[in-house]
Amino acid sequence: MSTNIPVPAAKKSRRSSGAITLQDVAKLAGVAPITASRAINKPDSVSVEVLKKVQAAVERTGYVPNRMAGSLASNRSRVIAAIVPSTVISVFMQTVEAMNNALFDAGYQLMIGQSNYSEKREEALLEAVVGRRPDGIFLAGVLRPGKARTRLVAAGIPVVESWDLTQTPVDMLIGFSHLEIGRAVAKHMMDKGRKRFALVTAGDERADRRSTAFKQAIHAAGLGEVFTVNVGESRTLKSGRDALIKILAKAPKTDAIFCSSDLLAMGVLTEALKRGIKVPKALAVMGFGDVSFGADIEPALSTVRINGSDIGAMAAKYLMDRAEGKAVNQPIVDVGFSIVERGSS
Amino acid sequence: MSTNIPVPAAKKSRRSSGAITLQDVAKLAGVAPITASRAINKPDSVSVEVLKKVQAAVERTGYVPNRMAGSLASNRSRVIAAIVPSTVISVFMQTVEAMNNALFDAGYQLMIGQSNYSEKREEALLEAVVGRRPDGIFLAGVLRPGKARTRLVAAGIPVVESWDLTQTPVDMLIGFSHLEIGRAVAKHMMDKGRKRFALVTAGDERADRRSTAFKQAIHAAGLGEVFTVNVGESRTLKSGRDALIKILAKAPKTDAIFCSSDLLAMGVLTEALKRGIKVPKALAVMGFGDVSFGADIEPALSTVRINGSDIGAMAAKYLMDRAEGKAVNQPIVDVGFSIVERGSS
DNA sequence: TTGAAAGCGCTAACAA
DNA sequence: TTGTTAGCGCTTTCAA
Numbered sequence: 001m002s003t004n005i006p007v008p009a010a011k012k013s014r015r016s017s018g019a020i021t022l023q024d025v026a027k028l029a030g031v032a033p034i035t036a037s038r039a040i041n042k043p044d045s046v047s048v049e050v051l052k053k054v055q056a057a058v059e060r061t062g063y064v065p066n067r068m069a070g071s072l073a074s075n076r077s078r079v080i081a082a083i084v085p086s087t088v089i090s091v092f093m094q095t096v097e098a099m100n101n102a103l104f105d106a107g108y109q110l111m112i113g114q115s116n117y118s119e120k121r122e123e124a125l126l127e128a129v130v131g132r133r134p135d136g137i138f139l140a141g142v143l144r145p146g147k148a149r150t151r152l153v154a155a156g157i158p159v160v161e162s163w164d165l166t167q168t169p170v171d172m173l174i175g176f177s178h179l180e181i182g183r184a185v186a187k188h189m190m191d192k193g194r195k196r197f198a199l200v201t202a203g204d205e206r207a208d209r210r211s212t213a214f215k216q217a218i219h220a221a222g223l224g225e226v227f228t229v230n231v232g233e234s235r236t237l238k239s240g241r242d243a244l245i246k247i248l249a250k251a252p253k254t255d256a257i258f259c260s261s262d263l264l265a266m267g268v269l270t271e272a273l274k275r276g277i278k279v280p281k282a283l284a285v286m287g288f289g290d291v292s293f294g295a296d297i298e299p300a301l302s303t304v305r306i307n308g309s310d311i312g313a314m315a316a317k318y319l320m321d322r323a324e325g326k327a328v329n330q331p332i333v334d335v336g337f338s339i340v341e342r343g344s345s
Numbered sequence: 346m347s348t349n350i351p352v353p354a355a356k357k358s359r360r361s362s363g364a365i366t367l368q369d370v371a372k373l374a375g376v377a378p379i380t381a382s383r384a385i386n387k388p389d390s391v392s393v394e395v396l397k398k399v400q401a402a403v404e405r406t407g408y409v410p411n412r413m414a415g416s417l418a419s420n421r422s423r424v425i426a427a428i429v430p431s432t433v434i435s436v437f438m439q440t441v442e443a444m445n446n447a448l449f450d451a452g453y454q455l456m457i458g459q460s461n462y463s464e465k466r467e468e469a470l471l472e473a474v475v476g477r478r479p480d481g482i483f484l485a486g487v488l489r490p491g492k493a494r495t496r497l498v499a500a501g502i503p504v505v506e507s508w509d510l511t512q513t514p515v516d517m518l519i520g521f522s523h524l525e526i527g528r529a530v531a532k533h534m535m536d537k538g539r540k541r542f543a544l545v546t547a548g549d550e551r552a553d554r555r556s557t558a559f560k561q562a563i564h565a566a567g568l569g570e571v572f573t574v575n576v577g578e579s580r581t582l583k584s585g586r587d588a589l590i591k592i593l594a595k596a597p598k599t600d601a602i603f604c605s606s607d608l609l610a611m612g613v614l615t616e617a618l619k620r621g622i623k624v625p626k627a628l629a630v631m632g633f634g635d636v637s638f639g640a641d642i643e644p645a646l647s648t649v650r651i652n653g654s655d656i657g658a659m660a661a662k663y664l665m666d667r668a669e670g671k672a673v674n675q676p677i678v679d680v681g682f683s684i685v686e687r688g689s690s
Numbered sequence: 691t692t693g694a695a696a697g698c699g700c701t702a703a704c705a706a
Numbered sequence: 707t708t709g710t711t712a713g714c715g716c717t718t719t720c721a722a
Contacts, residue, residue: 013713015702017420017478019500021715032693037717047691062499067476068417069715072698075362077413079456079477087442089637093433100432100459104470109477111424112457114445125449131412132424132454133362154407155364237638263638270643292434293582293608298615358697360718366699377709382701392707414699417714 020063028057040065080319081111081129082138083122089263091289091308092140098312099138106320117204117233123148130155136319142166158322160315164206165334172318172331174311178206181304181337182213185258185286188339190221194256194284198227200243200264202235207260214258227251231264240267255283262287262294262303269301269344284345299343306337365408373402385410425664426456426474427483428467434608436634436653437485443657444483451665462549462578468493475500481664487511503667505660509551510679517663517676519656523551526649526682527558530603530631533684535566539601539629543572545588545609547580552605559603572596576609585612600628607632607639607648614646614689629690644688651682
């Protein structure tokens, strides 16, 4: 039995990958490569007859277009890159999920890089990512001035910075104010009649800003020192437990604790539970991020809610719009936050 | 002041992206493009003099190599694609994190797709991903026979399937036996003297297999029915709480519950705590996955531990080895699991 | 509606 | 060690 189906196993030339190409499909369909390309990408621009022939050829050969070649020729990769500090139990993953869903539906693909909260690594990642010529870059955070920032501006790739505000975004920005969050949490706690405050905070810049604003608001109200435990890179539940132990030892009269993440707050709750400290009666606890299960633990965790999915969906839309040459109406968006009062405060 | 630095703003040709190219760098350095390429990619293969000139030109122009063009020419993308069911609080993210770290260090990039536990979407994702010509594909799970599988085999791209075992992997496999896990958990609980069992399980195939094996082991020991709550797609802590309520209503004598995820198990623990049910005295609870904070909650969660990071690191290594033409010694690996006995069982 | 030609920016292959 | 040439597989441009 003879067949015209190209045999991928037998490489055609030294350099070829051996895979079925548009060329093969075109030959089989008896049309020019560009016509086959049109039939596949813009079926409307081609006669029904040609369309059928090409589709048959695609089916028969199992042709999968090489998007890398297409991207090179069209200067559009349909790839969006996201750079996040962490991919495990991270508040950013909701955003990534929402982006990924929106992108997939539009035929885009997501590249992901994790900086592990290291600025140096973020720069290296950015450099690597720019080399891939993505149509857009999403950053969980705001880029500090520096080489990477300069380069990103020069590259002219659409960028969405997020999860923060700045007067000088590289390009687009979808964020909220950490300063206002610190104040709002302080106000919430003071309104509840709390008098002695503590902070449990991870060592990153945004958490620092929430903490600082929190402290300032407390001081402004004349409510004295805020005992602070910095857990550094250790953003674990265990760190939250240990932090409460420290607080109990050094500032035993504390009646309200603001944690820089929900996981840390859960640690505080866990340790409080173990020691029989009544929450919220004797101690109010608030987290940050609104982890999905925070509402269902006991006591339910009060927290600061950020609509991470919204950020992701908007970022995807903005980036794709820009990739397609459309202007983005409102390139700087403050999505705000909400104080979610539940059982723990 | 005159300068030879190419101006990216002024596009050179209609088609060009306008970015600095290797050509520009080569011209500025006074060498051929291929020589500039060598200076950048294999500095050892070039004279010190040339190296310096090229580096200076790169520095001066801010050149970032276009990896897409490089990939097309060399037929090596240095991209690995990972397809996972979910990216949020998912047991797979540890694996993704480990892969991402290993890949980044070697100059690779990770594309990520989420199937949302849908087989249909997984197929679509696979098709899209193959078009990007990644050097390797990582799958969280084993691919069922079907069109996608056939196509993947035909594409000849190195593949690692994972988190499961099969006699017929597409290519490489790094997994463990869900059947043995079900048995081991049953044995663990029976050894502890438990008599009446329940299951709280999400609606996916691997969880089903653990559950079935668990039930069979219980039956084989003559210990009667296992009351089962299927939470479907709702893999939340809340579902775990609701499940315990159901169990208490329909099978109140239950003294041991095996949950298909740690989050479900935490839900069971939470509800038990609220109702004053003593864990582990009156009720033993086990989860699956060993979420990072399971050891630090109260009571600490007994679970089945999978070394997700190991899977990720191995997968990255295997895939890169294969991309570089090396053979992989042991393409099928059973990484096993361990029963982690903590406070809840 | 279809096609021919000419790249996209890089590297493999071969030659000097 | 360096360079010339010829692609990689696709799409833009221009012409019929």
